[in-house]
Amino acid sequence: MHIEQKTNKVKKAEKKQRRSLAIIKADCNVSQSDSPTLYLAILNVGLSNGLSEEALLTAAAATGGQVSQVLMLPSKSYCFLMCTTLADAQLVYDGMHNRATIGQKGAVAYLSYVLELPQQREENGWQKPLPGGLVLLPDFVSEAEEAALLEAIAVGTASPTDSLKHRQVKHFGYEFLYGSNNVNPLQPLEQGIPAACNFMWERLELPAFEPPDQLTVNEYEAGQGIPPHVDTHSAFKDPILSLSLQSDVVMDFRRGDQLVHVLLPRRSLLVMSGESRYDWTHGIRPKHIDVVATPSGSLTTQARSKRTSLTFRRLRRGPCDCQYPTLCDTQQTATPQERYASHTLATSCRVPELF
Template sequence: MDNSGQNNLKRNKIEKKLLRKQIKARNTLMRHEGIECVSHSTQNLVIANGGLGNGVNRHQLLKVAEECGLVEALLMLPNKPYSFVKYGTTEEAKKAYDALNGKEITLDDSDQNVTLYVNFVEKVLWEDIMPVSLPPGLMLVEEFVSPEEEQKMLESIDWTEDEVIQNVQKSLKHRRVKHFGYKFRYDNNNVDKDKPLPGGLPKICSTLLDKCLKEGYIKHKSDQLTINQYEPGQGIPPHIDTHSAFEDEIISLSLGAEIVMDFKHPDGRTVAVMLPRRSLLVMAGESRYLWTHGITPRKFDIVHASEGQKVGSITPDVGDLTLNRRGTRTSFTFRKVRRSPCSCSYPSVCDSQQGSQREASSFQDSETEASKLEEEYVHKVYEEIATHFSSTRHSPWPKIVEFLRTLPKGSIVADIGCGNGKYLGINKDLYMIGCDRSQNLVDICGEKKFQAFVCDALSVPVRNSSCDACISIAVIHHFSTAERRLAAVCELARLLRPGGKALIYVWAMEQEYNKQKSKYLKEKRASKGKEERLNTDVAWGLFGDQMHDNASQDSECSDRVLRDSKDKDGNAKQVMKTKLPVHTNRTSFHSQDVLVPWHLKGGTKKKEECNKAQQLPTDSKELREFSPVFHRYYHVFCEGELEAACKTLDCIRIRESYYDQGNWCVVLEKQ
């Protein structure tokens, strides 16, 4: 063949590959986002891989898009790996289609490349944009302090005391904190009201507090101050400041840098609020008592690009969102310690009105507390339910199978948290090893002649860079702090060789996505009274694999069962002690940190132990009828949370992220 023939062949090959990728992008958009691409030319394009979700900046995309014609609008959605471009004419859109499809662009702020895949769409999403209002009771006062006052306040903080603690906090990628007036205890999310700290609040704060009183932002002079310092990549988990600990108004001054704070209503509504530098955030009423507030640990925030839009709530589907690199933000949060029980109008989240039932979506800040909780509500439970659990885990999930089937022959693959080993035999061309925290589940893998061993996902006894791929399916949501979840991702990354890939699945807070209910929710009605489904295997596509639960777990009676076991045993069991909400199966989540009931049927691997644990009669017939309830701890992930955690690690790059039947999923590549 002559040279030009070879060149033609090569060109054909490249074109074919591009076409394949473009079609794949089109299918993914349809399957995961419900976006329908069309084969004829229109004015509108959807650009796969050109989204905020995979690190593309607004000005960067706009620059390449404008080279092809007049861009009427560019829509970039928070956390989405695609964007929409509307051109003035179809011709311009066609020109852009030809020029941008397959185009590689280098991301700003890194030397990574992404390849854009372009398709035409009939219409774009910005037609039903509505401005989002702030949560009721929330107020933002801009320029509350002057740049000079800001400077003075920042300089007044002495971070050098408690050097050891500060270093530990730093190495944990944890924000720095300092308390005045009363120490805030992260173990019980409260203050010791009879143990004020010597010295009270810093003098530098008094004029500021007087101003707040005068303006009516607070009713009582604050007597507690927490200073938080967040480096880029750090955050604070979503929480409600304990009602019984503090009075109504809570004020927080942002210094040094702006940041986006996320507010969430129990019904799932979220509002992202931009807190500019030197502004004062006032949380009162509903926004203080009912909504959680938190800062997602990430290095960039999604913000409005246009001037004059840079304060307050961020409209999710507006046409001018972009990424904003975070700086070091220091906040002064002032609160007034409460001296009598809270009598707010939000009893469902009020610890004063619910006895000890709930210290809200409290977060586990201490390592020992976290591992104790996981021991009780993850490890022990899986050990007990192993046999029953395994009997409900047969059908592999299609996307995970696809991942395993497309790995090169001979790849070494670790399944970290392999459960009953249902993925270990999917592709006979791979060398797969599994590990799990549960001995009983590992034994089940052994019975199936798979290679598996017991270990903790935070410390896998496998050498660095020794795996071509790893999977972590429904594991990381069982870790109870953000640090531990990140450490689990880190451990996966450690195992990978450069270029190696990891697939992670975690359970999503959003069980309804793009107006579609997940199979977990949809199963609600179907499963009622259908006991026979209990231990039977269910094929994917019929009603899912019951990944997180069994049809029988559908239970509005979970609370009752909990009380029963308490009354019977005269033993409140640890569930009560943890103060975590118990989730009702097959319903939406109202809290990110929950206990999910598992109604055990058919006995455990070690029946006697189960009987002991549940204080049940030993007769097997009665045991069958009784169906003891266990509770597994879950941290369900919000949209973007898994990616945000992954993005804090420099050694990996997110290749793909998607939503799959109530789960958030990422494919990572080791750099």
């Protein structure tokens, strides 16, 4: 009886596998391989039936096999992995084939070795150089300094805490107005940037650095994020600084069809200047688990916890004169008169649905 049941399970798997392999051959021109390869097709589960990249990587990691690339295809009930070595691919195959119930309603994954990955439509955002002008300074503050900063921003805020759709914010120096994506330079808040932050400016060692006069504190619960946006050009100068406290997170930078993932470790400072400040959007996807690259280049998952970020900026007080017109609210203004007026009017950013 037991053997009979097992045979049925194997038969069902083989049937599903054959059907799915015919589909990926037709869809992506990818062929099955009878002997192990680095490439695995994950059949019967995919984006179309609720499988996430994180859930797939978590299941693969549980087999002990290392994965170096994931390819999820929109609206498909299959996806692909590339493993780091053949031994890794075999571990993932043996550990997941006809075992891993990672799809919706416990749908089981069937695996098959394939000769190659399909022609990639989505870029792999991990193997890319950082956008120009983006600098990440790990361990910029110590744990003791992190605790002192959290204490300093928790007390005596002049602006009330705002509860945005997806996160909590507080402002110092000037309030950031989410309706217009701008600040009113004529209305400083009673409370400026806490003096406890000042030790950071010397540590930066940036020539001709003007200390910031505006601070936005974002508090993200695990699973919360911020939509892709560019900080309004006419509102703030270059650079923009973002200090990550309490949790690591992955920030995505995008320009046209380019995508670069940047892991922001807890206690690191991100300096956005030049191209990265003006010509790329930045955002954080609302997820509980991040996919991150390991030093050896393979991919793994990492759970987020509550993160507090401190974004330090300096008001521009005039139109923007950057070299990057695409996302520049000043340069996208229609007439010279409007261009002149843009530094007094609250202008909205060109990236819609910002916050």
